[in-house]
Amino acid sequence: METLTVNGGVIMVKKVPPVFVTPESETPGGFYFLSSLDQAIPFLMQTIYVFRASSETVADVLQQSLAKALVHFYPLTGAMTLDSEGRFVVDCSKKSVAFVEAVANCTIDMIGDLRVPDPDITRKLVYMDPNVKSFLDLPLLTAQVTKFRCGGFTLGLSISHTVADGVSAMAFVNSWAEIARGGSPAAPCHDRRYLRARVPPILRGPYDDFVQIADMSDMKSLYEKERNISRMFTFSPEKIEAIKQAALADGRLQGCSTFSAVTAVVWRARSQVLNMKPAQLTKLRILVDIRSKFKDPLPSNYFGSLVTSTCCLTTAGELMERPISCTVEQIRKACQLVDEEYVRSRIDYIDVYRPPLASVGTLVISSWTRLSFGSTDFGWGDPTQFGCGDLARELCVFLPEGEGKKGIVVVMALPESAMTAFQELVDQM
Template identity: 60%
Template sequence: MRFSKVIMEALTINGGNMTVRKFEPVMVHPESEIPNGFYFLSSLDQAIPFTVKTIYRYEKGSDIVGDVLRQALSKVLVHYYPFTGSMAMSPEGGFIVELTKKGVPFVEAEADCSMNMLGDIRVPDPDVTNKLIYSDPKAKTIFETPLLTAQVTKFKCGGFTLGVGMYHSLVDGVSGMNFVNSWAQIARGKPVTTVPFHDRTRLKSRVPPQIKYPYDDFVQIADASDTESLYQRDPLVHKLFVFDADRIAATKKLVLSEGKVKCCSSFAAVTALVWLAWSEALSMKPHQLTKLRIMADFRSKFETETLPEHYFGNAVVTTASLCSAGELHKRPISFAVEQIQKALELLDEEYVRSRIDFVGVYKPQLSSVGTLVISSWTRLAYGMSDFGWGGPSQFGCGDLGRELCVYFPEGDGKKGIAVVLALPLSAMNAFEELVQV
């Protein structure tokens, strides 16, 4: 399929030049009737009104890959119809989705190089993201921003990338991956096995609210170490670091030998190492308060009213740990692990329900100062995103907030964890030295 308008976009990457020819977007609509009206968003959904960008890399493709994905998208949108709507304001003053049925912009593109030029797509590169993931240039507000965009880019080597932009208010990692994998099933001629559950009122605020926790996530931290000036002075750099199975095993052994904790997961071990190195790399003063926020899926934590496994929406909250940088560094690593474990132990149904009420009542603001956010993507089923030419060889985030640290599988069947984060250049150099000891 070809279109009248073509946009040429060029960039220099990994020592070479790449030009991407983008054809005019086509609005894809569900192939059959979908609901009208408005679509409720919980307070958890409303708290994250921005687009999450991801890139899937496929080593093999064909001339018809664009047609196959576009036609399958029309079919899967019947199940995932909120993506075809627009953000709006509810009478109560919150966000809601208006089911406008305006469709989803779908772009086909061609690159004049091999995919090898991309390097490791787990590491965000803003220039690459802008070439491989479509954003509506006319959208100036969240009410004009598409809730879903898709771009298929074919490369000279015969492979292709799929760049997806999904509005976070509609999906978390699990529900977003369920959508992509359902899309892939249809592209392969298979029936959808994961039908989304759309009743988000399951996570509605209680009346009256019942707030039982203080929620350290929202504590405002003073910049006692003047890290803000560092972020303004140095360019932000993204890098990937691999903590292999041997490094993780050695860290666990050290943690347990200190006698403070009885067990230590790979997640806790790596997070402790990252938290320590991150705070030291930013030259935090001993009295600087530092906050670790961990994003956690709570689908399995509900007992009184089960949250369906295929719940479509945000079933993720953060749980946090607060301590001073001095306390973090003067104590053994088992102290950091203990703080991580205590934060994770808070997560149960009442903690989530209370947090939903807390957010609904206070509408608190989050801050980046002194804050590290951990989001693990190691269990996302991206390997099932096979559109007919095999699963993706890589899956990466197209952008990364300065406080966000994302975990990926090491790859190639190995049992390590690949950590991707962003830091000012000088801090990144220090972080690299610290974690490679």
């Protein structure tokens, strides 16, 4: 029994030992190739779906339909390993996924708004193998169904970003849901040849996101001394419009997208509240979906990580002293760099040099505003809430404000004093 005190109440979650779900029928064995783009994002995506209704059979239905879904999404049943050259590959001989049933002693409302990551809540609702000691030990997929007293349930998932990006993960979850309702979704494409590195490589770099930044501002100490907290900030359509007008005021720009406007404000404010010195390099990495970047489009059902990043690099002094129009323009130009040649050159570059990524002075923006997590119906209606689990300290996620609303919710983590200052800046906007 795991307990947690929230708002004066005690939440208790009782988990039964996991069962291991295998594909319903035979799946390919051997080793599953991972592209350089897959290799570049080795972390877990933890997500929590909230459903207000269920039945006594909910766990059985999800477990049985998962076995059917895994026939098509079989790489998720494998184990991460290294090939002879030290690159990640999936060993598809394992063929099982941990599935956990749990019961909570409270109503769903007591767990609060899951869009704000809470490590304690995440640990209660998302199963993590306690025996894991390294990245190679991490399961590529785990699932936990937690029933609540109100009759609702949550589905907590942990999926390796090395195997699937957000779009591919949603394709898996929505296919699983369709199977649970008795449907027969289309199978995904596992042809990994599309994103292999070229021989010989053709390099278009260098890439600013691989620049190693020195911590001139002692930010590491701030993160170590203070409690890191997560918070969400709602940018209403009115607030977004005000930011756009500020960016257009000096005549430098002809237009300003919502994404560029919100990203510019977040990057500038975060750099300010982390007390970056004027000479401190600061890096903005923007995760970009590359599905639309190819002249000959990739299959729409391609399963994998079709995400790369583009980067803005400047000093904190330049970032905060120049008008916001300069920041927006820098973001727009970075996004415009991403075309098919950029992607293929980046694949080649990573394959040749295997450059490390570091978090010092870095903000990573990942927009989830177009993911279809609101239509994941396993038979008891669409989810009423969606949480993104724990966040890495450099990661900032954009979520839609909610059904029928046109704003953006920004979710991020900061040291406590920096978060207080960031809140004040946003409130003053």
